[in-house]
Amino acid sequence: VVALAQDKRQQRERLAALGAPSPPFQAPVDRGGLLAFAERHGWPIVAKACRGGYDGRGVWVLDGPPAAERLAAQAAAEGVELLVEGWVPIERELAVLVAANPSGQRRTYPLVQTVQQRGICREVLAPAPVPPALAEQARALALEIAAASGVVGILAVELFEAGGRLLVNELAARPHNSGHYSIEGCVASQFENHLRGVLDWPLGRTELVAPAVATVNVLGVEGHDDLSASLPAALAVEGAHVHLYGKRARPGRKLAHVTTVGTEPGEVLARARLAAALLVTPPGEEVKA
Protein backbone atom coordinates (compact mmCIF):
# COMPACT_ATOMS: atom_id res chain seq x y z
CA VAL A 1 0.00 0.00 0.00
CA VAL A 2 2.84 2.38 0.84
CA ALA A 3 4.57 1.67 -2.49
CA LEU A 4 1.28 2.26 -4.25
CA ALA A 5 0.79 5.56 -2.46
CA GLN A 6 4.30 6.76 -3.19
CA ASP A 7 4.64 5.76 -6.81
CA LYS A 8 2.28 7.36 -9.32
CA ARG A 9 3.20 4.81 -11.99
CA GLN A 10 2.17 1.91 -9.75
CA GLN A 11 -1.02 3.80 -8.91
CA ARG A 12 -1.94 4.26 -12.55
CA GLU A 13 -1.17 0.63 -13.40
CA ARG A 14 -3.19 -0.74 -10.49
CA LEU A 15 -6.09 1.60 -11.19
CA ALA A 16 -6.06 0.56 -14.85
CA ALA A 17 -6.02 -3.11 -13.84
CA LEU A 18 -9.06 -2.43 -11.63
CA GLY A 19 -10.88 -0.77 -14.51
CA ALA A 20 -11.14 2.47 -12.54
CA PRO A 21 -11.88 5.44 -14.82
CA SER A 22 -8.62 7.32 -15.37
CA PRO A 23 -7.12 9.74 -17.86
CA PRO A 24 -5.05 8.06 -20.61
CA PHE A 25 -1.47 7.56 -19.40
CA GLN A 26 1.86 5.99 -20.20
CA ALA A 27 4.86 5.23 -17.99
CA PRO A 28 7.76 5.41 -17.98
CA VAL A 29 8.30 7.86 -20.80
CA ASP A 30 11.34 9.61 -22.26
CA ARG A 31 11.50 12.42 -24.83
CA GLY A 32 10.23 10.25 -27.65
CA GLY A 33 7.47 8.82 -25.48
CA LEU A 34 6.20 12.28 -24.50
CA LEU A 35 6.07 13.42 -28.13
CA ALA A 36 4.41 10.22 -29.35
CA PHE A 37 1.82 10.43 -26.53
CA ALA A 38 0.98 14.02 -27.51
CA GLU A 39 0.74 12.89 -31.12
CA ARG A 40 -1.97 10.42 -30.11
CA HIS A 41 -3.84 12.48 -27.47
CA GLY A 42 -3.10 16.08 -28.45
CA TRP A 43 -1.47 18.92 -26.53
CA PRO A 44 -1.31 19.86 -23.75
CA ILE A 45 -0.09 16.78 -21.90
CA VAL A 46 0.56 16.40 -18.18
CA ALA A 47 3.93 15.01 -17.13
CA LYS A 48 4.54 13.85 -13.58
CA ALA A 49 7.51 12.60 -11.60
CA CYS A 50 6.62 9.04 -10.64
CA ARG A 51 7.89 9.63 -7.09
CA GLY A 52 8.41 12.48 -4.67
CA GLY A 53 6.15 15.32 -5.80
CA TYR A 54 3.51 17.07 -3.72
CA ASP A 55 1.66 20.40 -3.51
CA GLY A 56 2.09 20.95 -7.24
CA ARG A 57 5.76 20.03 -7.31
CA GLY A 58 6.61 17.24 -9.73
CA VAL A 59 3.68 18.03 -12.06
CA TRP A 60 4.13 19.87 -15.35
CA VAL A 61 1.55 20.84 -17.93
CA LEU A 62 3.42 20.80 -21.28
CA ASP A 63 1.97 22.81 -24.13
CA GLY A 64 4.16 21.69 -27.00
CA PRO A 65 7.36 19.94 -28.17
CA PRO A 66 9.85 22.55 -26.81
CA ALA A 67 8.49 22.27 -23.25
CA ALA A 68 8.42 18.46 -23.53
CA GLU A 69 12.00 18.34 -24.77
CA ARG A 70 13.25 20.62 -22.01
CA LEU A 71 11.57 18.56 -19.30
CA ALA A 72 12.70 15.23 -20.77
CA ALA A 73 16.32 16.43 -20.88
CA GLN A 74 16.18 17.69 -17.31
CA ALA A 75 14.51 14.50 -16.02
CA ALA A 76 17.09 12.33 -17.78
CA ALA A 77 19.92 14.39 -16.29
CA GLU A 78 18.47 14.12 -12.77
CA GLY A 79 17.42 10.46 -13.02
CA VAL A 80 13.73 11.32 -12.53
CA GLU A 81 11.29 8.77 -13.93
CA LEU A 82 8.36 10.41 -15.73
CA LEU A 83 4.84 9.39 -16.56
CA VAL A 84 2.54 11.21 -18.90
CA GLU A 85 -1.22 11.67 -18.76
CA GLY A 86 -3.72 13.18 -21.14
CA TRP A 87 -4.80 16.66 -20.15
CA VAL A 88 -8.40 16.66 -18.93
CA PRO A 89 -10.72 19.71 -18.92
CA ILE A 90 -11.50 19.50 -15.22
CA GLU A 91 -14.76 21.02 -14.00
CA ARG A 92 -14.17 20.25 -10.37
CA GLU A 93 -11.74 18.38 -8.18
CA LEU A 94 -13.31 16.08 -5.62
CA ALA A 95 -12.06 13.72 -2.95
CA VAL A 96 -13.40 10.82 -0.93
CA LEU A 97 -11.70 9.47 2.16
CA VAL A 98 -12.13 5.83 3.04
CA ALA A 99 -11.40 4.48 6.51
CA ALA A 100 -10.66 0.76 6.73
CA ASN A 101 -9.53 -1.79 9.29
CA PRO A 102 -7.99 -5.24 8.79
CA SER A 103 -11.25 -6.92 9.86
CA GLY A 104 -12.73 -5.61 6.61
CA GLN A 105 -14.85 -2.76 7.97
CA ARG A 106 -14.82 0.21 5.57
CA ARG A 107 -16.49 3.60 5.80
CA THR A 108 -16.44 6.54 3.45
CA TYR A 109 -16.41 10.17 4.47
CA PRO A 110 -18.70 12.51 2.51
CA LEU A 111 -17.55 13.51 -0.97
CA VAL A 112 -15.84 16.91 -0.79
CA GLN A 113 -14.86 19.48 -3.36
CA THR A 114 -11.22 20.58 -3.23
CA VAL A 115 -10.41 23.94 -4.73
CA GLN A 116 -6.84 23.96 -6.06
CA GLN A 117 -4.56 26.79 -7.12
CA ARG A 118 -1.27 25.95 -8.81
CA GLY A 119 -1.51 22.38 -7.61
CA ILE A 120 -2.08 23.34 -3.97
CA CYS A 121 -5.36 22.64 -2.23
CA ARG A 122 -6.74 25.98 -1.00
CA GLU A 123 -10.27 25.15 0.11
CA VAL A 124 -12.31 22.08 0.96
CA LEU A 125 -16.11 22.18 0.85
CA ALA A 126 -18.16 19.45 2.50
CA PRO A 127 -20.38 18.11 1.19
CA ALA A 128 -19.35 18.65 -2.43
CA PRO A 129 -22.08 20.56 -4.32
CA VAL A 130 -22.75 17.76 -6.82
CA PRO A 131 -25.83 15.70 -7.72
CA PRO A 132 -26.46 12.80 -5.30
CA ALA A 133 -25.93 10.24 -8.06
CA LEU A 134 -22.41 11.51 -8.72
CA ALA A 135 -21.61 11.50 -5.00
CA GLU A 136 -22.82 7.91 -4.75
CA GLN A 137 -20.73 6.93 -7.78
CA ALA A 138 -17.64 8.50 -6.18
CA ARG A 139 -18.33 6.67 -2.95
CA ALA A 140 -18.68 3.29 -4.68
CA LEU A 141 -15.51 3.88 -6.70
CA ALA A 142 -13.51 4.83 -3.60
CA LEU A 143 -14.74 1.77 -1.70
CA GLU A 144 -13.78 -0.49 -4.60
CA ILE A 145 -10.28 0.99 -4.76
CA ALA A 146 -9.88 0.72 -0.98
CA ALA A 147 -10.91 -2.93 -1.04
CA ALA A 148 -8.58 -3.75 -3.93
CA SER A 149 -5.62 -1.91 -2.40
CA GLY A 150 -5.91 -3.61 1.00
CA VAL A 151 -5.35 -0.28 2.74
CA VAL A 152 -5.88 0.05 6.49
CA GLY A 153 -6.37 3.43 8.12
CA ILE A 154 -7.22 6.29 5.76
CA LEU A 155 -7.09 6.19 1.96
CA ALA A 156 -7.72 9.48 0.14
CA VAL A 157 -9.08 9.06 -3.38
CA GLU A 158 -8.68 12.28 -5.36
CA LEU A 159 -11.02 12.60 -8.31
CA PHE A 160 -11.57 14.81 -11.31
CA GLU A 161 -15.05 15.67 -12.53
CA ALA A 162 -14.82 16.16 -16.29
CA GLY A 163 -17.75 16.16 -18.70
CA GLY A 164 -20.03 14.83 -15.97
CA ARG A 165 -17.73 11.82 -15.46
CA LEU A 166 -15.39 10.91 -12.63
CA LEU A 167 -11.72 10.13 -13.22
CA VAL A 168 -9.28 9.03 -10.56
CA ASN A 169 -6.51 11.57 -10.11
CA GLU A 170 -4.37 10.24 -7.28
CA LEU A 171 -4.40 8.09 -4.17
CA ALA A 172 -2.87 8.93 -0.81
CA ALA A 173 -2.77 6.24 1.88
CA ARG A 174 -2.79 8.50 4.93
CA PRO A 175 -4.78 11.23 6.66
CA HIS A 176 -4.98 13.85 3.97
CA ASN A 177 -5.33 17.59 3.64
CA SER A 178 -8.74 17.09 2.04
CA GLY A 179 -9.90 15.52 5.32
CA HIS A 180 -8.82 18.11 7.87
CA TYR A 181 -12.40 19.41 7.85
CA SER A 182 -13.39 16.17 9.60
CA ILE A 183 -11.79 17.28 12.90
CA GLU A 184 -14.75 19.55 13.63
CA GLY A 185 -17.00 18.52 10.76
CA CYS A 186 -17.53 14.80 11.31
CA VAL A 187 -18.42 12.60 14.25
CA ALA A 188 -15.01 10.88 14.13
CA SER A 189 -12.13 12.70 12.44
CA GLN A 190 -9.87 11.14 9.82
CA PHE A 191 -7.11 11.03 12.45
CA GLU A 192 -9.26 9.13 14.92
CA ASN A 193 -10.32 6.66 12.24
CA HIS A 194 -6.78 6.26 10.97
CA LEU A 195 -5.77 5.07 14.43
CA ARG A 196 -8.89 2.96 14.87
CA GLY A 197 -8.19 1.40 11.48
CA VAL A 198 -4.55 0.49 12.00
CA LEU A 199 -5.35 -0.83 15.51
CA ASP A 200 -8.17 -2.96 14.04
CA TRP A 201 -10.67 -1.24 16.33
CA PRO A 202 -14.27 -0.53 15.28
CA LEU A 203 -14.39 2.52 13.03
CA GLY A 204 -16.06 5.72 14.17
CA ARG A 205 -18.93 7.41 12.39
CA THR A 206 -17.91 9.41 9.35
CA GLU A 207 -20.96 11.56 8.71
CA LEU A 208 -21.06 15.35 8.94
CA VAL A 209 -22.23 16.94 12.19
CA ALA A 210 -23.84 19.86 10.31
CA PRO A 211 -25.14 20.59 6.81
CA ALA A 212 -22.08 22.57 5.70
CA VAL A 213 -18.38 22.52 6.57
CA ALA A 214 -15.57 24.50 4.98
CA THR A 215 -11.81 24.38 5.45
CA VAL A 216 -9.51 27.07 4.09
CA ASN A 217 -5.77 26.39 4.00
CA VAL A 218 -3.45 29.17 5.06
CA LEU A 219 -0.27 29.58 3.03
CA GLY A 220 2.72 31.57 4.18
CA VAL A 221 3.05 35.11 2.82
CA GLU A 222 6.03 37.41 2.43
CA GLY A 223 6.69 39.55 5.50
CA HIS A 224 4.53 37.81 8.12
CA ASP A 225 6.49 35.03 9.79
CA ASP A 226 4.50 34.67 13.00
CA LEU A 227 0.89 33.78 12.34
CA SER A 228 0.28 33.33 16.06
CA ALA A 229 0.44 37.12 16.43
CA SER A 230 -2.72 37.24 14.30
CA LEU A 231 -4.48 34.43 16.15
CA PRO A 232 -6.67 36.59 18.44
CA ALA A 233 -7.94 38.52 15.41
CA ALA A 234 -8.74 35.31 13.52
CA LEU A 235 -10.46 33.85 16.59
CA ALA A 236 -12.78 36.86 16.71
CA VAL A 237 -14.49 35.39 13.64
CA GLU A 238 -17.45 33.52 15.10
CA GLY A 239 -17.11 29.76 14.82
CA ALA A 240 -13.63 29.78 13.28
CA HIS A 241 -11.56 26.78 14.35
CA VAL A 242 -7.94 27.71 13.73
CA HIS A 243 -5.18 25.11 13.49
CA LEU A 244 -1.61 26.42 13.46
CA TYR A 245 0.93 23.79 12.45
CA GLY A 246 3.91 25.40 14.20
CA LYS A 247 5.99 25.06 11.02
CA ARG A 248 8.60 27.58 9.97
CA ALA A 249 6.86 30.17 7.78
CA ARG A 250 7.75 30.27 4.08
CA PRO A 251 5.73 31.97 1.34
CA GLY A 252 3.42 29.40 -0.27
CA ARG A 253 3.90 26.79 2.44
CA LYS A 254 0.80 25.38 4.20
CA LEU A 255 1.12 26.77 7.72
CA ALA A 256 -2.39 26.48 9.12
CA HIS A 257 -5.99 25.88 8.28
CA VAL A 258 -9.35 27.21 9.42
CA THR A 259 -12.54 25.17 9.60
CA THR A 260 -16.06 26.47 10.08
CA VAL A 261 -19.27 24.50 10.51
CA GLY A 262 -22.82 25.66 9.90
CA THR A 263 -25.93 25.46 7.81
CA GLU A 264 -25.35 27.78 4.82
CA PRO A 265 -22.39 26.71 2.62
CA GLY A 266 -21.73 30.23 1.36
CA GLU A 267 -21.76 31.82 4.79
CA VAL A 268 -19.64 29.03 6.28
CA LEU A 269 -17.02 29.45 3.55
CA ALA A 270 -17.03 33.25 3.89
CA ARG A 271 -16.27 33.01 7.60
CA ALA A 272 -13.44 30.52 7.06
CA ARG A 273 -11.94 32.72 4.36
CA LEU A 274 -12.11 35.80 6.57
CA ALA A 275 -10.39 34.06 9.49
CA ALA A 276 -7.73 32.68 7.12
CA ALA A 277 -7.15 36.15 5.66
CA LEU A 278 -6.84 37.62 9.16
CA LEU A 279 -4.22 35.01 10.05
CA VAL A 280 -1.91 36.17 7.27
CA THR A 281 -2.48 39.85 8.10
CA PRO A 282 0.09 41.33 10.51
CA PRO A 283 -1.69 42.85 13.55
CA GLY A 284 -2.76 46.42 12.83
CA GLU A 285 -2.64 46.09 9.04
CA GLU A 286 -5.68 46.09 6.83
CA VAL A 287 -6.99 42.65 5.93
CA LYS A 288 -6.97 41.69 2.25
CA ALA A 289 -10.09 39.57 2.28
Add this chain to the structure above:
Amino acid sequence: VVALAQDKRQQRERLAALGAPSPPFQAPVDRGGLLAFAERHGWPIVAKACRGGYDGRGVWVLDGPPAAERLAAQAAAEGVELLVEGWVPIERELAVLVAANPSGQRRTYPLVQTVQQRGICREVLAPAPVPPALAEQARALALEIAAASGVVGILAVELFEAGGRLLVNELAARPHNSGHYSIEGCVASQFENHLRGVLDWPLGRTELVAPAVATVNVLGVEGHDDLSASLPAALAVEGAHVHLYGKRARPGRKLAHVTTVGTEPGEVLARARLAAALLVTPPGEEVKA
Protein backbone atom coordinates in the same frame (compact mmCIF):
# COMPACT_ATOMS: atom_id res chain seq x y z
CA VAL B 1 -11.75 34.49 42.64
CA VAL B 2 -9.59 31.52 43.65
CA ALA B 3 -10.30 32.11 47.36
CA LEU B 4 -13.99 32.34 46.52
CA ALA B 5 -13.87 29.09 44.61
CA GLN B 6 -11.98 27.23 47.32
CA ASP B 7 -13.87 28.43 50.38
CA LYS B 8 -17.55 27.54 50.66
CA ARG B 9 -18.05 30.02 53.49
CA GLN B 10 -16.79 32.91 51.34
CA GLN B 11 -19.00 31.66 48.51
CA ARG B 12 -22.10 31.66 50.66
CA GLU B 13 -21.34 35.10 52.08
CA ARG B 14 -20.69 36.64 48.66
CA LEU B 15 -23.76 35.02 47.17
CA ALA B 16 -25.87 36.28 50.06
CA ALA B 17 -24.45 39.79 49.59
CA LEU B 18 -25.42 39.56 45.90
CA GLY B 19 -28.94 38.53 46.80
CA ALA B 20 -28.52 35.29 44.86
CA PRO B 21 -31.14 32.73 45.91
CA SER B 22 -29.48 30.25 48.29
CA PRO B 23 -30.48 27.78 50.96
CA PRO B 24 -30.34 29.19 54.52
CA PHE B 25 -26.83 28.84 55.93
CA GLN B 26 -24.55 29.75 58.80
CA ALA B 27 -20.77 29.72 59.09
CA PRO B 28 -18.65 28.96 60.94
CA VAL B 29 -20.56 26.65 63.26
CA ASP B 30 -19.60 24.43 66.18
CA ARG B 31 -21.69 21.82 68.03
CA GLY B 32 -23.99 24.41 69.53
CA GLY B 33 -24.36 26.21 66.21
CA LEU B 34 -25.39 23.03 64.40
CA LEU B 35 -28.03 22.21 66.99
CA ALA B 36 -29.39 25.78 67.11
CA PHE B 37 -29.55 25.90 63.28
CA ALA B 38 -31.52 22.63 63.21
CA GLU B 39 -33.78 24.05 65.90
CA ARG B 40 -34.64 26.96 63.59
CA HIS B 41 -34.77 25.15 60.21
CA GLY B 42 -35.57 21.55 61.14
CA TRP B 43 -33.74 18.30 60.50
CA PRO B 44 -32.00 17.13 58.42
CA ILE B 45 -29.30 19.74 58.04
CA VAL B 46 -26.35 19.70 55.64
CA ALA B 47 -22.89 20.30 57.11
CA LYS B 48 -19.94 21.05 54.87
CA ALA B 49 -16.22 21.51 55.37
CA CYS B 50 -15.52 25.10 54.33
CA ARG B 51 -12.43 24.01 52.40
CA GLY B 52 -11.07 20.92 50.67
CA GLY B 53 -14.06 18.71 49.89
CA TYR B 54 -15.03 17.40 46.46
CA ASP B 55 -16.96 14.53 44.85
CA GLY B 56 -19.15 14.17 47.92
CA ARG B 57 -16.29 14.32 50.41
CA GLY B 58 -16.64 17.04 53.03
CA VAL B 59 -20.45 17.05 52.84
CA TRP B 60 -22.61 15.40 55.50
CA VAL B 61 -26.37 15.16 55.75
CA LEU B 62 -27.11 15.05 59.49
CA ASP B 63 -30.44 13.59 60.59
CA GLY B 64 -30.41 14.45 64.27
CA PRO B 65 -28.44 15.58 67.32
CA PRO B 66 -26.25 12.43 67.70
CA ALA B 67 -24.94 12.73 64.12
CA ALA B 68 -24.39 16.47 64.58
CA GLU B 69 -22.51 15.95 67.83
CA ARG B 70 -20.28 13.24 66.36
CA LEU B 71 -19.37 15.41 63.38
CA ALA B 72 -18.79 18.54 65.47
CA ALA B 73 -16.42 16.64 67.79
CA GLN B 74 -14.50 15.18 64.84
CA ALA B 75 -14.26 18.54 63.06
CA ALA B 76 -13.03 20.27 66.22
CA ALA B 77 -10.40 17.56 66.74
CA GLU B 78 -9.17 17.87 63.14
CA GLY B 79 -9.36 21.67 62.96
CA VAL B 80 -11.95 21.55 60.16
CA GLU B 81 -14.14 24.65 59.85
CA LEU B 82 -17.78 23.78 59.22
CA LEU B 83 -20.70 25.57 57.68
CA VAL B 84 -24.29 24.42 57.84
CA GLU B 85 -27.07 24.75 55.29
CA GLY B 86 -30.75 23.95 55.39
CA TRP B 87 -31.63 20.70 53.66
CA VAL B 88 -33.52 21.36 50.42
CA PRO B 89 -35.82 18.85 48.70
CA ILE B 90 -33.99 18.95 45.38
CA GLU B 91 -35.93 18.05 42.25
CA ARG B 92 -33.01 18.41 39.91
CA GLU B 93 -29.42 19.56 39.93
CA LEU B 94 -28.47 21.93 37.17
CA ALA B 95 -25.35 23.79 36.10
CA VAL B 96 -24.45 26.75 33.92
CA LEU B 97 -20.92 27.48 32.76
CA VAL B 98 -19.94 31.06 32.09
CA ALA B 99 -16.88 31.97 30.01
CA ALA B 100 -15.45 35.43 30.60
CA ASN B 101 -12.44 37.48 29.60
CA PRO B 102 -10.91 40.59 31.22
CA SER B 103 -12.30 42.79 28.43
CA GLY B 104 -15.74 42.06 29.85
CA GLN B 105 -17.01 39.61 27.24
CA ARG B 106 -19.16 36.90 28.86
CA ARG B 107 -20.93 33.92 27.35
CA THR B 108 -23.02 31.22 28.95
CA TYR B 109 -23.06 27.59 27.93
CA PRO B 110 -26.48 25.93 27.77
CA LEU B 111 -28.08 24.98 31.08
CA VAL B 112 -27.39 21.29 31.78
CA GLN B 113 -28.84 18.77 34.18
CA THR B 114 -26.30 16.95 36.33
CA VAL B 115 -27.35 13.61 37.75
CA GLN B 116 -25.57 12.97 41.04
CA GLN B 117 -25.16 9.82 43.09
CA ARG B 118 -23.64 10.09 46.57
CA GLY B 119 -22.32 13.53 45.77
CA ILE B 120 -20.61 12.44 42.56
CA CYS B 121 -21.75 13.66 39.18
CA ARG B 122 -22.66 10.59 37.11
CA GLU B 123 -24.38 12.03 34.06
CA VAL B 124 -24.70 15.39 32.33
CA LEU B 125 -27.62 16.07 29.97
CA ALA B 126 -27.50 19.03 27.60
CA PRO B 127 -29.72 20.90 27.26
CA ALA B 128 -31.40 20.43 30.66
CA PRO B 129 -35.00 19.26 30.18
CA VAL B 130 -36.55 22.30 31.87
CA PRO B 131 -38.97 25.02 30.74
CA PRO B 132 -37.29 27.80 28.72
CA ALA B 133 -38.16 30.41 31.37
CA LEU B 134 -36.24 28.49 34.03
CA ALA B 135 -33.27 28.07 31.69
CA GLU B 136 -33.26 31.80 31.00
CA GLN B 137 -33.47 32.55 34.72
CA ALA B 138 -30.48 30.26 35.37
CA ARG B 139 -28.54 31.96 32.62
CA ALA B 140 -29.21 35.45 33.96
CA LEU B 141 -28.29 34.38 37.50
CA ALA B 142 -25.02 32.81 36.34
CA LEU B 143 -24.09 35.92 34.35
CA GLU B 144 -24.77 38.13 37.35
CA ILE B 145 -22.60 35.97 39.60
CA ALA B 146 -19.81 35.88 37.00
CA ALA B 147 -19.87 39.66 36.65
CA ALA B 148 -19.83 40.19 40.42
CA SER B 149 -17.03 37.69 41.01
CA GLY B 150 -14.72 39.16 38.37
CA VAL B 151 -13.88 35.65 37.14
CA VAL B 152 -11.92 35.16 33.91
CA GLY B 153 -11.92 31.83 32.11
CA ILE B 154 -14.65 29.40 33.14
CA LEU B 155 -16.97 29.76 36.12
CA ALA B 156 -19.28 26.82 36.85
CA VAL B 157 -22.46 27.76 38.69
CA GLU B 158 -24.10 24.69 40.22
CA LEU B 159 -27.79 25.07 40.94
CA PHE B 160 -30.59 23.24 42.70
CA GLU B 161 -34.11 23.21 41.33
CA ALA B 162 -36.46 22.97 44.32
CA GLY B 163 -40.16 23.73 44.27
CA GLY B 164 -39.82 25.29 40.82
CA ARG B 165 -37.19 27.74 42.14
CA LEU B 166 -33.46 27.93 41.57
CA LEU B 167 -30.96 27.99 44.42
CA VAL B 168 -27.21 28.36 44.04
CA ASN B 169 -25.40 25.28 45.29
CA GLU B 170 -21.73 25.93 44.61
CA LEU B 171 -19.32 27.81 42.38
CA ALA B 172 -16.20 26.43 40.74
CA ALA B 173 -13.86 28.83 38.96
CA ARG B 174 -12.37 26.41 36.44
CA PRO B 175 -13.29 24.02 33.64
CA HIS B 176 -15.70 21.71 35.36
CA ASN B 177 -16.93 18.15 35.12
CA SER B 178 -20.38 19.44 34.17
CA GLY B 179 -18.81 20.97 31.04
CA HIS B 180 -16.89 18.03 29.61
CA TYR B 181 -19.81 17.49 27.23
CA SER B 182 -18.77 20.73 25.50
CA ILE B 183 -15.69 19.08 23.93
CA GLU B 184 -17.86 17.40 21.30
CA GLY B 185 -21.15 19.07 22.13
CA CYS B 186 -20.43 22.78 21.63
CA VAL B 187 -18.75 24.88 18.99
CA ALA B 188 -15.97 25.88 21.40
CA SER B 189 -15.29 23.64 24.41
CA GLN B 190 -14.99 24.92 27.97
CA PHE B 191 -11.24 24.25 27.76
CA GLU B 192 -10.86 26.36 24.63
CA ASN B 193 -12.87 29.18 26.17
CA HIS B 194 -10.98 28.94 29.46
CA LEU B 195 -7.77 29.63 27.55
CA ARG B 196 -9.35 32.30 25.37
CA GLY B 197 -10.69 33.93 28.52
CA VAL B 198 -7.48 34.03 30.53
CA LEU B 199 -5.56 35.23 27.44
CA ASP B 200 -8.15 37.99 26.91
CA TRP B 201 -8.88 36.66 23.45
CA PRO B 202 -12.35 36.78 21.87
CA LEU B 203 -14.51 34.00 23.28
CA GLY B 204 -15.64 31.11 21.09
CA ARG B 205 -19.27 30.20 20.48
CA THR B 206 -20.88 28.26 23.30
CA GLU B 207 -23.98 26.83 21.66
CA LEU B 208 -24.70 23.13 21.14
CA VAL B 209 -23.78 21.58 17.79
CA ALA B 210 -26.76 19.19 17.96
CA PRO B 211 -30.12 19.00 19.74
CA ALA B 212 -28.98 16.53 22.41
CA VAL B 213 -25.68 15.77 24.11
CA ALA B 214 -25.03 13.38 26.99
CA THR B 215 -21.93 12.69 29.06
CA VAL B 216 -21.64 9.70 31.37
CA ASN B 217 -18.82 9.62 33.89
CA VAL B 218 -16.99 6.34 34.36
CA LEU B 219 -16.03 5.44 37.93
CA GLY B 220 -13.49 2.80 38.82
CA VAL B 221 -14.84 -0.63 39.80
CA GLU B 222 -13.38 -3.46 41.84
CA GLY B 223 -11.35 -5.91 39.78
CA HIS B 224 -10.90 -3.96 36.51
CA ASP B 225 -7.81 -1.78 36.72
CA ASP B 226 -7.14 -1.27 33.02
CA LEU B 227 -10.05 0.40 31.27
CA SER B 228 -8.01 0.68 28.08
CA ALA B 229 -8.42 -3.08 27.62
CA SER B 230 -12.15 -2.40 27.19
CA LEU B 231 -11.69 0.56 24.88
CA PRO B 232 -12.27 -1.25 21.56
CA ALA B 233 -15.55 -2.65 22.90
CA ALA B 234 -16.70 0.78 24.06
CA LEU B 235 -15.71 2.33 20.73
CA ALA B 236 -17.94 -0.14 18.92
CA VAL B 237 -20.88 1.87 20.27
CA GLU B 238 -21.74 4.20 17.39
CA GLY B 239 -20.92 7.81 18.11
CA ALA B 240 -19.33 7.19 21.53
CA HIS B 241 -16.50 9.63 22.26
CA VAL B 242 -14.42 8.02 24.99
CA HIS B 243 -12.01 10.03 27.13
CA LEU B 244 -9.66 8.00 29.37
CA TYR B 245 -7.90 10.14 31.97
CA GLY B 246 -4.92 7.82 32.44
CA LYS B 247 -5.35 7.95 36.22
CA ARG B 248 -4.62 5.03 38.50
CA ALA B 249 -7.83 3.02 38.88
CA ARG B 250 -9.58 3.03 42.26
CA PRO B 251 -13.18 2.00 42.90
CA GLY B 252 -15.40 5.10 42.84
CA ARG B 253 -12.77 7.36 41.27
CA LYS B 254 -13.63 9.23 38.05
CA LEU B 255 -11.42 7.53 35.47
CA ALA B 256 -13.05 8.44 32.17
CA HIS B 257 -16.14 9.83 30.53
CA VAL B 258 -18.14 9.12 27.41
CA THR B 259 -19.96 11.75 25.37
CA THR B 260 -22.52 11.16 22.64
CA VAL B 261 -24.20 13.72 20.41
CA GLY B 262 -27.45 13.36 18.48
CA THR B 263 -31.06 14.34 18.10
CA GLU B 264 -33.02 12.18 20.57
CA PRO B 265 -32.04 12.78 24.23
CA GLY B 266 -33.07 9.30 25.36
CA GLU B 267 -31.22 7.51 22.61
CA VAL B 268 -28.13 9.69 23.04
CA LEU B 269 -28.02 8.95 26.76
CA ALA B 270 -28.59 5.22 26.23
CA ARG B 271 -25.60 5.02 23.91
CA ALA B 272 -23.34 6.92 26.31
CA ARG B 273 -24.43 4.65 29.17
CA LEU B 274 -23.76 1.53 27.14
CA ALA B 275 -20.26 2.65 26.16
CA ALA B 276 -19.53 3.64 29.79
CA ALA B 277 -20.75 0.24 31.01
CA LEU B 278 -18.58 -1.53 28.43
CA LEU B 279 -15.54 0.42 29.65
CA VAL B 280 -15.86 -0.98 33.16
CA THR B 281 -16.49 -4.51 31.88
CA PRO B 282 -13.36 -6.68 31.58
CA PRO B 283 -13.03 -8.02 28.01
CA GLY B 284 -15.00 -11.23 27.59
CA GLU B 285 -17.30 -10.64 30.57
CA GLU B 286 -20.97 -9.85 30.29
CA VAL B 287 -21.82 -6.16 30.40
CA LYS B 288 -23.95 -4.95 33.30
CA ALA B 289 -25.83 -2.26 31.42
